[in-house]
Each structure stands twice: as structure tokens, then as C-alpha cells.
Amino acid sequence: MEIKLHDKYFVPFISAQELDFAIQNMAKQIEDDFAEEIPVFVGVLNGAFMVVSDFMKHYTAPCEVSFIKMASYEGTSSTNEVKQLIGINQDLTGRTVIIIEDIVDTGNTVEELKELFKKQGVKHFKIATLFFKPEAYKKDIKLDYIGIRIPNKFIVGFGLDYDGLGRNLPEVYQLKD
Ligand SMILES: O=P(O)(O)OC[C@H]1O[C@H](OP(=O)(O)OP(=O)(O)O)[C@H](O)[C@@H]1O
Numbered sequence: 223m224e225i226k227l228h229d230k231y232f233v234p235f236i237s238a239q240e241l242d243f244a245i246q247n248m249a250k251q252i253e254d255d256f257a258e259e260i261p262v263f264v265g266v267l268n269g270a271f272m273v274v275s276d277f278m279k280h281y282t283a284p285c286e287v288s289f290i291k292m293a294s295y296e297g298t299s300s301t302n303e304v305k306q307l308i309g310i311n312q313d314l315t316g317r318t319v320i321i322i323e324d325i326v327d328t329g330n331t332v333e334e335l336k337e338l339f340k341k342q343g344v345k346h347f348k349i350a351t352l353f354f355k356p357e358a359y360k361k362d363i364k365l366d367y368i369g370i371r372i373p374n375k376f377i378v379g380f381g382l383d384y385d386g387l388g389r390n391l392p393e394v395y396q397l398k399d
């Protein structure tokens with residue numbers, strides 16, 4: 223059933239079951255790659271809060287979790303300027319940092335994050351994202367773990383918002399044509 227948020231209509235796109243399956247797969251892959259060490263998962267607020275919560279429940283090896291707050295989107299488009307609103311006050315020298323994003327769209331946010339963590343002397347810097355829009359991506363930075371590739375259309379739900387609304391939806395909706 224379609225829903226209305228502010229002035230726009232959205233239609234169902236990805237079910238809660240498909241989301242859980244994709245997150246479970248990412249957790250399994252990362253666990254296979256990093257079970258020998260203690261990675262620090264860094265969720266990118268606000269959007270990633272739901273992905274991180276579900277991801278952590280599927281990741282069974284020792285790990286730490288922290289959050290950073292970045293923002294670049296206004297309404298349904300990127301401002302091309304990424305601001306860091308809350309940082310991490312932990313020494314990450316020599317640690318494996320795995321970013322957990324809800325979505326990589328233009329790539330502006332992951333580019334900014336890579337710069338930020340490079341300066342902190344981390345051992346490995348990896349990126350995991352639930353959603354990826356290949357047609358919108360403008361960067362050369364490798365995305366290490368991708369849940370679901372989606373077309374270049376605005377989505378909401380499961381942490382993702384349209385001007386603040388829709389983050390609490392347990393499934394994902396796509397902007398109606
Ligand atoms: O690849 P990009 O074009 O940079 O887009 C991806 C970023 O955009 C969204 O965050 P947003 O800036 O909307 O902030 P929010 O997480 O608080 O909604 C999303 O959560 C990603 O962090």
C-alpha cells in the first residue's frame with residue numbers, strides 16, 4: 223500500500239524479510255574475514271541506526287561498536303557538502319574500522335569518512351553498506367560489503383528519511399513516479 227510523507231507518495235519496495243537476509247549475509251561475510259581480530263564497527267548516524275542494531279545481532283564474534291554523525295542530504299537530494307556533526311573520541315590507531323552505512327549514493331559521505339579515518343592511523347578501513355546506488359556513485363573508493371544494489375531512485379524506511387519522516391518504517395519504500 224502506498225504511503226504519504228510530507229508532500230510525496232512512496233510505494234513498497236523491499237520487505238523486512240529481504241532486509242534481514244541481506245544484513246545477515248553481510249554479518250556472515252565480515253565475520254569470516256575478521257573473526258581473528260576485534261573490529262570496531264562505526265555506524266553513520268542518523269540513517270544507520272536500524273542497520274547497526276540488526277547487524278550486531280547477527281555478528282557473533284568479539285567486536286566493538288561506535289557511532290559518528292554525518293549529514294549531507296536535504297529533502298531528496300545531496301547538498302554535496304558533508305558535515306561531521308558528532309565525532310568519535312576513542313583512539314583508533316592500529317584498529318580495524320568497519321563503517322556501517324544505510325546507503326551509499328553519490329559517495330560524498332564515504333569519501334569524507336575515508337579521509338577522516340586515514341588521519342587516525344587505522345590498520346584497516348572497510349565499508350559495509352546495506353544499500354548501494356551504482357548509477358549515482360561518483361567516487362573510486364571501493365565498497366567492501368554491499369547488501370542490496372538499487373536503482374537511482376529515492377527511498378525511505380528502515381532508518382532512511384525524507385525530511386525527517388519515514389525512519390521508523392520496518393520496510394523500505396520507493397518514491398512513486
Ligand atoms: O553517498 P551520499 O550521497 O553521501 O549519501 C549517503 C548518505 O546520505 C544519508 O545521510 P544524510 O546526509 O541524509 O543524513 P542522515 O543519515 O542523518 O539522514 C545516508 O545515511 C548516508 O550517510
Ligand code: HPA
Nearest residue numbers: 295327375376377382383
Ligand atoms: O535514497 C535515499 N533516501 C534517503 N536518504 C538518502 N541519502 C542518500 N540517498 C538517500
